[in-house]
Amino acid sequence: MSNILEVKNIHSFINQFHILQDVDFVVPKGSITALLGRNGAGKTTTLKSILGLASVREGKVIFEGREVQGMPPFEIAALGIGFVPEHRAIFRDLSVEENLKIAERNKGDLDRKRTFIFDLFPDLKKFLNLRGTELSGGQQQMLAIARALVADNSLLLIDEPSEGLAPVIIEHMIDAIRQLSEQSTVVLVEQNFLVASKLAKYFVIIEEGKSVASGLMKDLEADKAMIHRYLGAA
């Protein structure tokens, strides 16, 4: 099976708002796919629909050959999907260590992944006993990604990892995501086209709740007109 995730013509609602109106794409296994589009186009909602955090009323979400739409979010996540949300959602009453520990799905997950995580983000090791919110923005982002790595997730959904970070830290983040994509498939939502184009092999463009284009990233980079049309100036 080459596609780890298939999103088939989904229509999604958040409360009573019809946000996604026909989004359709596939995510090939073992690569990074970027969801692109303007602000409010529905990229974040697409990620939430995959996880069941937004209610999918029509269409199908197929993860590893299994229809997951309509299942409760915790069951979908437990199938092996890690989520790094917009604004990181670090738990402020938990220490850095606890923020990682809570993501364990089986006892000892964290101990097994400890070296992998700290090789990726050596900074975190120094702050294990700090509270989650005492970290800087970049460190919080690393923690959010690390949290998604604790359990054995074959798919990672990462929302806006570069948002609000300094360029140096963005470089570091790009390295880290590239490294972890060797182990899991990544779906990336990214406003910063430069970051997206450096990382992703495939792209999907979402416009006003519809998927309007998809393909190989290198084709998109060559097609300035398309970039201009859907993403504004690039």
Add this chain to the structure above:
Amino acid sequence: MKTNLRKNSKAIIILVIIAAFLFVAARGMSGRDVLITVLRGFSTGSVTFLVAAGFSLIFGLLDVLNLAQGTLYMIGAYVGWTVYVRPDTFIDVLTPVLLILAGFSLSALWGRLASRIQLAPKARKIISWLLILAGFGLLALVLTRYPIAIWNLNNYSESPITYSYMADQGLRIIPAEVTFEKISPFLALAGLLVSSAISAFGIALLNRDESRSQTINWRKFLVPALLLLGGILAVVFNAQITSWMYAMSTNWLFVIAILIAILSGVGLGALMETTLIRPLYNRPIYQLMLTLGLGTIGLQIVQAVWGRPEFVWPKPEFFTGTGGACPATNLADLLEYNCSTVFLLGGRVRVYDEIFIPIVGIIVLIVVWILLKRSRIGMIIRAGVQDRQMVEALGINVRRVFTLVFALGVGLATFGGALAAPSTGLTPVMGERLLLSALIALAIGGLTSFPGAALGSLLVGLIQQFMIKYGQIGIPLPFTDAVFKPSPPLVPASTVLLMVIVLLILPGGLLGSKE
């Protein structure tokens, strides 16, 4: 960081003012009076804390203001009293309760079945309600014929007041056993199980959307099977268990009564959350009305079953000794003669009311604190308070944690009721007063802060007790000869005053967060 410091400094200022106030208040009293008043303050504070802590846990994680908490506190007292004074009634009631729970706890299985049934929405609604009504109708039919030895409200000599009075005098009357006459035992048991299973299926069908794709394994049947087994054992060995409980020392009976009170709260809480609160999670006003209404209904039910008048819960042997070296002056005497009072600083202090209750309060504080800070479930609760969706996105079944926390919170309230009743006596209005105190304590301490609940409850307890004490001895007003004696209505008013002052300076309460 800076604002954090400023916020703390405000809290410190308020605490200093309160300490100074208490100091001045204490100056007008003898050392003996101060000690007793402070101990009583701790006692009242402990009971308030149990209710407030439950309230705060539930509100923190679920955003539900459980206004039924006061009624549940009262129910805890009445349930505990029944186990303690009328074990035979308790054993008789145990079987139907366990069987009904067994029927309802099959809901996981029902959810699976219900999700497979394809029906038009309207038909589904009608059929679910028909099933629920049929189930409850059948349940009522069986229950009215089920033999339960119970007191008689219309006959004074068989009323709860008389039974509690007799027990207080050390007289244990074993009422006549009742037997299956109106219905055969098998029919009764099967009827209870089937009728509750039918209504549980109706409820599952009604909430079909929520229960898709739950996996079924043998563990899901473990709880219903155990409940069923327990119910059957209780009915088969009814007479033996009853006489065993009557022969038991009152200390152990008391422990059992407290445990049953806690369990009843946990059960009621789980039932409330899964059936009534869950459909209303995004509708705060409806929740408020629901919990308020449940509180009133609970009050009416208690009045209908136990009657309106007050009665007492006799203290267990361990706290009632008067002979020998009582009142005790040292620990050895206290333990040897089980004294009801001890001498402390020349004053007589009641052991149960003024020493035991505060100790239990502190133990509960520590246990719940450890649960929150050290256990995985505590970690999930702390994370869930902030961001439920993210916790769920990590693959954690937040809904189950919700049920657990609601059950735990209600369990704390019923625990408080059962703990306080031997000291305060039982009255149907005991819950309302305590709910008010608990809410004020939470407002003072910070609504979702667990240490805040403890601090607020302690302050409320202390202020109430000092006001009561000054109501007896009077405050000499400066520059006049007049003596001011605060009247009883000023006791709750004084706590409200403290709340107003605290909230004016710190809108989030002493230890609350800023939101």
